[in-house]
Amino acid sequence: MILGKVLFSWVGWKYLPNIACDHLLPIVHRLYATAFRRAPPAPGSPLWHTHRKYLYTLVVFGYAFWSFRQAASAIGSNLYEILNIPPTADEAAMKASFRSFAKVWHPDKAGPHAEPYFMEVRTAYEALKNPVTRFAYDRFGPQALKWEKVTTMQDYFMHGMGHSVVYYAVCIAALMFWNKIAPRDLAFWNYLLLVWTFSVELLFIMAPSTSDSTSTTLPSSLYTPPDAPARAGILGLLWPNRVAYQHIAFLKSLSILLSSALYQVVPVLFPSAVEKFEPKQIVQFMAQVTGALQSIDREALSVIHADLHACHGEPTNTPPSKVDFPNLAPCDPAEPVTELIRAEMEAVLLESVLCGQQGEARKVVDAAVAKRRRLADADASTADARPRPQQSSRRAPPRPLELHGSADESKYVRGRSLSL
Numbered sequence: 001m002i003l004g005k006v007l008f009s010w011v012g013w014k015y016l017p018n019i020a021c022d023h024l025l026p027i028v029h030r031l032y033a034t035a036f037r038r039a040p041p042a043p044g045s046p047l048w049h050t051h052r053k054y055l056y057t058l059v060v061f062g063y064a065f066w067s068f069r070q071a072a073s074a075i076g077s078n079l080y081e082i083l084n085i086p087p088t089a090d091e092a093a094m095k096a097s098f099r100s101f102a103k104v105w106h107p108d109k110a111g112p113h114a115e116p117y118f119m120e121v122r123t124a125y126e127a128l129k130n131p132v133t134r135f136a137y138d139r140f141g142p143q144a145l146k147w148e149k150v151t152t153m154q155d156y157f158m159h160g161m162g163h164s165v166v167y168y169a170v171c172i173a174a175l176m177f178w179n180k181i182a183p184r185d186l187a188f189w190n191y192l193l194l195v196w197t198f199s200v201e202l203l204f205i206m207a208p209s210t211s212d213s214t215s216t217t218l219p220s221s222l223y224t225p226p227d228a229p230a231r232a233g234i235l236g237l238l239w240p241n242r243v244a245y246q247h248i249a250f251l252k253s254l255s256i257l258l259s260s261a262l263y264q265v266v267p268v269l270f271p272s273a274v275e276k277f278e279p280k281q282i283v284q285f286m287a288q289v290t291g292a293l294q295s296i297d298r299e300a301l302s303v304i305h306a307d308l309h310a311c312h313g314e315p316t317n318t319p320p321s322k323v324d325f326p327n328l329a330p331c332d333p334a335e336p337v338t339e340l341i342r343a344e345m346e347a348v349l350l351e352s353v354l355c356g357q358q359g360e361a362r363k364v365v366d367a368a369v370a371k372r373r374r375l376a377d378a379d380a381s382t383a384d385a386r387p388r389p390q391q392s393s394r395r396a397p398p399r400p401l402e403l404h405g406s407a408d409e410s411k412y413v414r415g416r417s418l419s420l
Helices: 002-036 046-073 091-105 112-129 131-140 142-146 153-181 187-206 234-238 244-264 279-311 335-355 360-385
Strands: none
Touching: 002 046, 002 244, 046 244, 091 112, 112 131, 131 142, 131 153, 131 187, 131 244, 142 153, 153 187, 153 244, 187 244, 234 244, 279 335, 335 360
C-alpha cells in the first residue's frame, strides 16, 4: 500500500503537470493573442519559456491543492464520528449517544439490512468504553483493536511503535535506493521531511488523552480534561473531530506528496545555478583541461632549461651554451652549475626553516639578524665620520708639451683641444 502510494504520487507529479501544460499552453496563447492583439511567442523563445513556467506554476499549485484534498478525504470516519460524539466525550455521553442510535438502527426496528452497520457501531462503543483500548485506538487506529496478546497500555504502545519504526525504515531504504540510482541535490530535504513527520507522529502518540480520567486507574498525566485546549494545533483547527491516528495518516500522505513534489517540481521552478553537464561534455572538457596542462608543463620546462643555459659561462666558469632560443634544446647542466643551484636551494630552504621556527630557535635567529644590522649600521656611521679629501675648485695645469720626432727630423707637437 505504501509502495503504491509512492509510485502513484511520483508518476502523477512527473507527468501530469507537463501533460497539462502541453495542452493548456496553446489555449493560453490564443487568449493572449486575442487580449493583447499580438502574435503569440514562437516555441522555444525566451517569452515562450516564461509563459510555460508561469503556467506550470499554476498547474502545480492546482494539482497540489487537489492532492491535499484527496489526502484529507481519504481518511475515513472514526468511531467518535460514527457515534456522533466529540473525541472528548466521557462514558456517560457515549452511553447516551449509543442508546439514541440503537433506538433508530437496531435490526428489530430498522430491519435486517441495518444489522452490519449496527454491529459496527456497537463494536465501536464497546471498544471506547475501555480506557486502555480507547487510548490505543486514538493513537494507532482501528488496527489496534485487532491486535492479539496486548492488554496493557505499554503493550499497545510498544506494538504500535514497532509498526511505525518498520514504516520509516522502509521509507529511508526507498529514499537511499532512489538517491543511488538518480542522485539529486534535494535528498537532504527529503530526509529532513521524513524526520519531521516522525517527530510529529511521536508528539501525537505521546500526547495526553482527551478522554475523561475519572473512570480509570491509569496515571492522570496521560489524560487531560475534556475542555482543555489540547487540540488547538493546525490539524485540530481543520478537523476538530479527528483523533491522533487520523492526523498521523494525513501527515504520512502529505510527506509522500511533498517528497514527490520536491523531486519533480522544484528543479523545474527553481533551476540550479550550477550547470549540469552530459558525460560527453565532461569528456570534452577534461580533454581541454589536459591539453592546457600539457601546454603549461612544456612552457615551464622551457623556462627552466633557458635558465640553466643562462647559468653556463662566466658566472660559473663553465663553457657557454650554444643554443638557438627559438628551438631551445634541453640542458644537461654542468657540475658547477648544479652545485650553484644546490647551494642556492639549500640557502632558501634554510632561510624558510629559520624564519618559520618558534621559541628559542626563533629568538636566536632574531638576535643574529639584529646583530648583523647593528654591525652594518656601525660600519656606515664610521664611513660617514671619516674625513674626506678636499677637492680644489681650481683646474689642474696642462701637462708640458712633448716634442716628437728624431734628432735629424723636424720636431712637432701633438696637442689636443680643451673645451672650456
